[in-house]
Amino acid sequence: MVSYCTDALADLVAAAGGLYGQQRTTRFFFDAEPQELRWVLRATDVLIDVTIYEFPDVSVSPDLPDTAGTVIWQSAHSRRLFSHAVLNAAQTVLTEHGEAGYQAKWMLHPLPVALVQDLRRLHLRDDACGLSHDHAHP
Numbered sequence: 001m002v003s004y005c006t007d008a009l010a011d012l013v014a015a016a017g018g019l020y021g022q023q024r025t026t027r028f029f030f031d032a033e034p035q036e037l038r039w040v041l042r043a044t045d046v047l048i049d050v051t052i053y054e055f056p057d058v059s060v061s062p063d064l065p066d067t068a069g070t071v072i073w074q075s076a077h078s079r080r081l082f083s084h085a086v087l088n089a090a091q092t093v094l095t096e097h098g099e100a101g102y103q104a105k106w107m108l109h110p111l112p113v114a115l116v117q118d119l120r121r122l123h124l125r126d127d128a129c130g131l132s133h134d135h136a137h138p
Contacts, residue, residue, distance in 0.1 A: 003031040004105070009090060010112035012039070013119050016086045019043045019079060020122040029062070036061040038069060047076040080127035083119060090116045091134050 002008045011028035018026045019041060030037040036058035042049040053069030055061030061069070077085075093102060094111060102111040123129060 002037070003033045004107050004109070005033075006031045007106075007109040007112070009093065009106075010109060010115055013086060013090060013112055013115040015039065015041055016083050017115065017119040017122055019048060020126060029058070031058050034058060036069075037072075038066065040066055041082075043079065046078065048079050048082045049076050050074065050082070080123070080129050083123040083127060084129055084131055087116065087120055087123060087133070 006029065008030045011030075015026035015028050024043050026041045028039055030039070032054075034057055036053075036055040038053040038055065038061070040051045040053070042051075050073065051066075051071060052073035053066055054072045055064060055069045090112075097105060099111045099113070103109075120133065124133065
């Protein structure tokens, strides 16, 4: 479970979008109260390496290096497939809850519509993705 205290979906979408520019590494974390789940995305020439670290106490872990955490997930994906999966996740949340329902559940943060639209634009422009995309919603 991820706390509503962090803007988890927006952070994930923004990090994926950030890998379309000059940035080679993006980091963000989910507050899992009391744990921190730190995501580190590293772009290579071909793949996005995804590593998720768990830290026992989010009140002290933001100042710790990645190596102080425990790796709980590691995988590598093409940018095309990773970004497509992030977009599908955001679309599933929108379909299931709607913008008002998301705001009611997440309380502190609205659905990150502009970030989703930006990631979709970059993904479709740069990734030659042949998979289906829902253009009717953000």
